[in-house]
Amino acid sequence: MEIILSIMASDRPGIVEQVATAVADAGGNWLESRLSTMAGRFAGIVRVNLEASQLETLRANTQALGSKGLSIQIEVGDSEDIRRHQHRIAVVGNDRTGIVAEVTRKLASMNINLVDVHTDVEPASMSGGVLFRAELELGLADDQSLDRVIQGLEDLSADLMVDVLAGD
Structure with a gap:
């Protein structure tokens, strides 16, 4: 299944590594991302491929990053791919x-x-x-x-x- 992560945090070194580790530790494959810093804030979206059975592990891993100042939302991707x-x-x-x-x-x-x-x-x-x-x-x-x-x-x-x- 495809998962979309949206990430917000105060900018600092190591944010991407922490998110990438949380994804990898849940068995997820990082497919694509858009990551940026604006006005001292880090913002990003990441598309991850993950076995459905590992979704709760990913949720736990990303929630644990909340104590490090990262706010991460998880959404399940839509399966409908409209050809354009x-x-x-x-x-x-x-x-x-x-x-x-x-x-x-x-x-x-x-x-x-x-x-x-x-x-x-x-x-x-x-x-x-x-x-x-x-x-x-x-x-x-x-x-x-x-x-x-x-x-x-x-x-x-x-x-x-x-x-x-x-x-x-």
Whole structure:
């Protein structure tokens, strides 16, 4: 069975090792992860393959990490895997309050599945302002067009640019 762990803690060395040991000691196989530090906090999600009979061992192992300041939630993965076409795009525009809500609202209105999202802000080299950047991995069904998605996002504002990233 596939298990998803979500992890939060104050950042410090050894967090990943502690979680990896808890998974391995329960007989789990670490399949993939997204781990990051922001504002002094460690956050991560991990997908693990585990025999159903070992789930309670994994729960006990991760609960024990609570005394070390780690908060770990366990969810059983869904077995339904909807086939979608994966596409990666970059979205760049002047940063403003609500830009993430605008972009994701547009995608939701088009029934587009967000598979992976990375956002950041950075100084705009020429204007002295701040640029918003997002790399989005989209899951499109057979009847959805990447060109329509791009057009829909670019229609949000004149300064919003969308590029298809390599591999598509």
